[in-house]
Amino acid sequence: MNTKLRRTSFVVVVLVLVGALLQAFGGDAPARSNREGRLQGTWRVLLNPRNCQTDAPLPSFFVLLSFARGGTLTEVMNAQAFLPGQRTTGLGVWSHTHDNAYKGVWDAFILFDSPPPAPFKRGMQRLMWDFEVDGDQMTFAASSQFFDANGNPLFVTCASGAGTRFEEPQDED
DSSP states (O other): OHHHHHHHHHHHHHHHHHHHHHHHHSTTGGGSOOOSSOOOEEEEEEEEEEETTTOOBOOOEEEEEEEOTTSEEEEEEOOTTSOTTSBOOEEEEEEEEETTEEEEEEEEEEOSOOOTTOOOOSEEEEEEEEEEEETTEEEEEEEEEEEETTSOEEEEEEEEEEEEEOOOOOOOO
16 A cells, blocks of 8 residues: 555656646747737837947838747848848846846857948857846847958947837737
8 A cells, every 4th residue: 555655646646747847848938928028929120320539320220029938039130231231149147137138249240241330250250138027028229340351340320219029919809
């Protein structure tokens, strides 16, 4: 009888643990909106770049940012300043700083020089952003450093902007 009781207890414990794991990782939880000031998820962002020294505005463009659990991020942009295929997707990390504030750092490669007078040279772009999240809205301040293929700094740009959490449209049933 003692063996049967132990086996039954073991089965119950395993079922409880499996149920807890399914609750934490399963279901439709990732599809629901996260309105608690958290950054995790994908965002549509309008970026407003400017010259850091003169504060002169540069053309605005859209960016998709995806913040994964565990602190990694992926960025895709459609800046007309880059030629098709000239810049890779950005990959990096993000972290929580305090309250509803976060920071992110990521790199993208510039694969070939732009024709003159455009300033882009083969090398790398490093982006550093500070985010403030309010429900499904975000604002940010950013800077971006460009480096040549040897790692020498070329120039810096600054930016600000706002974003909206990317969500699946909800049925009106």
